[in-house]
Amino acid sequence: xxxxxxxxxxxxxxxxxxxxxxxxxxxxxxxxxxxxxxxxxxxxxxxxxxxxxxxxxxxxxxxxxxxxxxxxxxxxxxxxxxxxxxxxxxxxxxxxxxxxxxxxxxxxxxxxxxxxxxxxxxxxxxx
Amino acid sequence: xxxxxxxxxxxxxxxxxxxxxxxxxxxxxxxxxxxxxxxxxxxxxxxxxxxxxxxxxxxxxxxxxxxxxxxxxxxxxxxxxxxxxxxxxxxxxxxxxxxxxxxxxxxxxxxxxxxxxxxxxxxxxxxxxxxxxxxxxxxxxxxxxxxxxxxxxxxxxxxxxxxxxxxxxxxxxxxxxxxxxxxxxxxxxxxxxxxxxxxxxxxxxxxxxxxxxxxxxxxxxxxxxxxxxxxxxxxxxxxxxxxxxxxxxxxxxxxxxxxxxxxxxxxxxxxxxxxxxxxxxxxxxxxxxxxxxxxxxxxxxxxxxxxxxxxxxxxxxxxxxxxx
Numbered sequence: 001x002x003x004x005x006x007x008x009x010x011x012x013x014x015x016x017x018x019x020x021x022x023x024x025x026x027x028x029x030x031x032x033x034x035x036x037x038x039x040x041x042x043x044x045x046x047x048x049x050x051x052x053x054x055x056x057x058x059x060x061x062x063x064x065x066x067x068x069x070x071x072x073x074x075x076x077x078x079x080x081x082x083x084x085x086x087x088x089x090x091x092x093x094x095x096x097x098x099x100x101x102x103x104x105x106x107x108x109x110x111x112x113x114x115x116x117x118x119x120x121x122x123x124x125x126x127x
Numbered sequence: 128x129x130x131x132x133x134x135x136x137x138x139x140x141x142x143x144x145x146x147x148x149x150x151x152x153x154x155x156x157x158x159x160x161x162x163x164x165x166x167x168x169x170x171x172x173x174x175x176x177x178x179x180x181x182x183x184x185x186x187x188x189x190x191x192x193x194x195x196x197x198x199x200x201x202x203x204x205x206x207x208x209x210x211x212x213x214x215x216x217x218x219x220x221x222x223x224x225x226x227x228x229x230x231x232x233x234x235x236x237x238x239x240x241x242x243x244x245x246x247x248x249x250x251x252x253x254x255x256x257x258x259x260x261x262x263x264x265x266x267x268x269x270x271x272x273x274x275x276x277x278x279x280x281x282x283x284x285x286x287x288x289x290x291x292x293x294x295x296x297x298x299x300x301x302x303x304x305x306x307x308x309x310x311x312x313x314x315x316x317x318x319x320x321x322x323x324x325x326x327x328x329x330x331x332x333x334x335x336x337x338x339x340x341x342x343x344x345x346x347x348x349x350x351x352x353x354x355x356x357x358x359x360x361x362x363x364x365x366x367x368x369x370x371x372x373x374x375x376x377x378x379x380x381x382x383x384x385x386x387x388x389x390x391x392x393x394x395x396x397x398x399x400x401x402x403x404x405x406x407x408x409x410x411x412x413x414x415x416x417x418x419x420x421x422x423x424x425x426x427x428x429x430x431x432x433x434x435x436x437x438x439x440x441x442x443x444x445x446x447x448x449x450x451x
Contacts, residue, residue, distance in 0.1 A: 019227050019230075020224065020227055023220060023223045023224060023227065024220075027216065027217075027220045030216055031213065031216065034209065034212055034213065034216070035209075037445075037446075037450060038205055038206075038209040041190065041204075041205050041449070041450045042190070042204060042205055049348060060450075060451045063446050063450045063451050064446065064451070066446075067442055067443060067445075067446040070442050071439055071442055071443070074219065074435055074438060074439045074442065075435075075439065077223075078219050078220075078222070078223050078431075078435045078438075079431075079432055079435045079436070079439075080226075080428070084148070084149070084150065085148045085149045085150070087148050088148040088149075088150055088155065088158065091148075091158075092158050092159070092161075092162050095162055096162055096165050096166065096169075099166055099169075100165070100166065100169040100173075103166075103169060103170065103173050104169070104173050104176065107173045107174070107176065107177040108173070108176050108177065108180055110177065111176065111177040111178065111179070111180030111181045112180045112183075114180075114181045115180055115181050115182070115183055115184075118181070124274070125185075125274060125276070126185075126274060126276055126341070126342075126343070127272065127273055127274040127276075127364060
């Protein structure tokens with residue numbers, strides 16, 4: 001307790017005067033991102049939903065990247081990870097990132113494989 | 128060395144007195160608990176992704192499912208979930224403000240911020256309960272085929288969805304619900320749907336404008352709409368009427384969608400609920416001056432970590448359930 005808060009976000013681009021000001025600043029940023037997500041989800045622009053990159057729609061890429069950005073600011077500023085020792089931060093964040101990344105990779109590839117098996121016609125599902 | 132080592136020479140290191148990573152025991156354990164909880168949640172969400180990839184061509188489209196806002200009629204996809212997201216982020220903010228006030232030993236401020244956090248949590252859980260109720264009740268009704276696929280109805284003139292109550296015929300029927308008290312004592316059935324299969328089929332045949340929509344998603348990302356002739360022939364494969372969603376049937380499409388909805392938002396809602404309880408306990412402790420006597424408000428920060436985590440998980444649930 002009692003350790004100092006780091007008051008800069010966006011790699012030092014924005015520096016707040018006090019911790020309270022930083023909290024409101026981060027809230028504003030998170031609200032803007034959520035608003036963008038919801039607007040895109042309702043409008044679903046053709047350009048973004050019809051084109052894809054690495055087998056995923058551009059729209060979904062945007063959603064996932066914005067989600068990770070939001071998660072970063074919740075963890076770093078609301079959960080004070082920015083103020084913790086680097087060691088604690090790495091122990092928590094990297095463990096999660098590796099395990100979750102591996103699990104998603106393996107299960108999504110498997111799901112896609114089963115989709116192919118169903119599609120190639122040995123199983124009739126629509127009757 | 129600065130990343131891991133605390134350079135306090137005076138602390139009794141052998142007795143465990145030197146805090147590793149500069150964090151107290153409680154705070155560090157909270158972090159590792161949250162890590163394990165994050166992995167549990169990602170297990171659920173990835174399982175959802177697995178099933179969705181498996182049935183990628185027939186998965187329900189979320190913003191056709193969650194279209195309701197309390198006290199308003201009409202089609203408002205996502206607005207209510209966006210509101211819920213905002214409520215949760217807002218209550219996260221009041222929580223950080225409580226922690227900040229705790230650093231400055233301002234008891235009244237901590238009390239008020241904790242109170243607001245609890246209120247935010249209650250609004251969120253209430254909203255989720257309402258979402259569940261709406262989802263379970265259903266709105267349009269559908270038919271289920273022999274293969275367990277869902278057939279929904281669309282008005283050919285307007286392109287809008289049709290509810291089965293809008294067109295179903297009324298036929299004389301003496302069918303009553305089989306309960307264990309009025310039939311065979313060792314078996315029973317669930318409540319009968321408001322229309323029988325025969326009534327819905329007769330309704331479709333009588334109304335020229337009723338078309339069937341299947342689960343299959345077209346290249347444009349919409350559900351397949353059958354022609355009138357195809358609709359009539361598809362009708363013969365229907366075996367039962369489905370209204371609303373539960374763990375066994377789902378009028379919105381794939382049953383797995385409903386199962387995962389209940390499991391994931393339920394597990395998250397349970398976290399919010401326990402979070403509210405824990406916050407309440409801390410709120411009363413603050414009120415009683417427990418932390419004032421202890422000399423620091425670290426407990427508020429530890430509970431705050433849990434509360435922010437609940438918000439963090441919701442950010443992901445929101446994306447993977449409602450947006451993607």
